[in-house]
Amino acid sequence: MVCGTHKAMDLSFTDEEEAFRQEVRAWIPNAMPKDMLGTARGAGDFTPEDSATWHKILYEKGWVAPHWPAEVGGPGWDAARRFIFAEEMELAGAPPLSVFGLGMVGPLIISYGTDAQKKRFLPKILSAEEFWCQGYSEPGSGSDLASLRTTAEDAGDHFIVNGQKTWTSLAQYADWIFCLVRTDQSVKKQAGITFLLIDLKSPGVEVKPMMTLGHTPAFCDTFFDNVKVPKENVVGAINQGWTMAKALLGHERTLLAMIGPSRNVLQKLKRIAAHKTVNGRPMLEDPVWRARIARLEMRFRAHLMVSYRALADQQKGKMPGPESSILKLVGTKLIQELTELAMEVMGESSLTWYNEGVCLPVEESIGPYFCYERAATIYGGSNEIQRNVIAKMILQLPSS
């Protein structure tokens, strides 16, 4: 009956995949401008301009949109190469690209947009001529997103949009915003929502930036006062916005797992612990501190294996198994625990707040980043909402 062979599961990447990894790894430092290399290894506090520069470099190379099909400008990689590419980028500390065009509205337009929309929007997302932001949350609509109240009133060939969107990250640098707006008040709340593309230069749009906990001006409030939007800017059909929003959430779960950032922080954590001392020796040689880092690295390994399982499914052209639903939950908690430990390892040096030139460069990097990652368990559907979804969809627990 059984198994005449040792050859069983194979948990490694193929030789070709490893060669691809080496190619990407070697390319990054050659392609990145010198001043950005220092930031990549240090604080990682890239400006939006840095991100745009890097976007254009990747665009020239043909690597800017790994998840897009080749016919609309993607590199034609399989899931393993996409995973490796993302991991190497994050591991190298490369500037993060704005996700709203490449990762969100772009793929949605590819799947559901009209030919005219594809022609109009996709090339400029690729080339970084146009940046996008997301208009979902409102002051009264966070986790209960479907309760949103920004209205789009039918005015013949166009809509008149009124309302306020919040957490519209990077809206101050964006050219366009994709919004969920209410187009029908008379039906169940999910059934009266439309997915609408709005030019931020339209009269009546006002963007007010907001400081984040990490003192980066990432967030914004965006106000709409009788803004005229042509009907051809609807993606999907009118009142099909909720379906569009759910389709958009379906993009690769392995990307929400924070694998690259976790590896990056783990390395940084060890580097700091190798330089900071306790009782006259490096903290990394102290058994207590060493064990605390080891515990998080061991948990990271288990988390990595869950990601690899999802990846292996995708490689076979299958939907990832239900276990991939925990990736966001576990990965975001883990990156927070890693940055929390980094703060602890810093000791009183963790007090530092933008003191360039006063403290060691390595000490600049943790505080703002630590603050930044507090958002990880909130955005993309808070971890509490994730648990609600898993309880219902995967565990199929009874509702009251």
Place this chain on the structure above:
Amino acid sequence: MDFELDQDQQMLAKTVADFAKNESPVARFRALRDDDIGYDPAMWQKMGELGWLGIPFSESVGGFGGGFVECAIVLEHLATTLVPEPYLASVVLGGMTLARAGNAAQHDALLTPMIEGETSLALAYSEAQSRYDVSSVETMATPDGAGYRISGEKVWVLNGHRADQLVVSAKAPGGVTLFVVPRDAAGVSVRVAKTIDGKKAGFIRFEGVAVAEDARLGEEGAGTEVLDRTMDFAAAAAVAEGVGIASTMLQMTVDYLGTREQFGVKIGSFQALRHRAVDMYAETELLRSISMAAMVRADDDDASARRSDISAAKYQLATGGIWVAQQSLQLHGGIGVTDEHDIGLYFKRMYALNALFGDQEHHVARFASDPAFAEAAV
């Protein structure tokens, strides 16, 4: 990259799962736990006939030449109904040590009968002072003529109360050395110790036990290295079993949340309990995923890679696996802390697995002391 079992492995998994469900439900474990042996030698023989006891051993000794993955599959599925036969003690601990350390004649005489289910084995390595350090051995093997005399005491020898042959570590002039000693040899006395999980182990005294030279497995001083490797297999085996335990406890708890009513509704509709169940699911899947790495790595001769994945897996058992066990009990409420309900039996087995082959502090320290750990800081 491929995490799926091949066809033969899937068939093995289904066969063992069906066997556990149909031929050894938890009631069988309950019925046998007060028995002097604690399991049924006739059932052990049947497992031999099914070929399960020979899975990791080469065909030349009557085995199937399988890998550790197949072993892990058997362990995981036997655990789902707490099948009491000593697979881990006899196949993994005794058998795999004998297979690696012994010669062809020893394999023929001692391993083949075990593979056939005629006999069973035990590994007597742990001593009162040793706590997970297999090189800490005070049992002595003193040269005596052409052979040795063995004196000392071993503790918590799994299946030690029943095994036909004991694989014993003892300090010879050349260092820690392994010997095979029949349990009924003159000078061997066994006290039976009950364990928290309803099983039994032996406290075994050796008083000047005379063994011939051919009872020695390998060279003098070769014992520690073999035992180190056995401990990796054993830790991976405990994790495989832990996956069976955790996933069964999770399923039982989800079922309970879906049936038990309080305040006029199913308790699974309460958000506090739903979220707890989701976190249990996450810990179980983390354990399952890292266990896959551990079982594949168990056969890997690259010590650094093998140890780090196996330690990471045993650590997840000690943290996530134990947490799943605790929460399963909590969510069952009062019925969970009765002996009548099965959930507590799984709970206690998880704690036993946690205590064996290195606890979390042991594996954290081992993981952190690997040179690769600090190199990543450069």
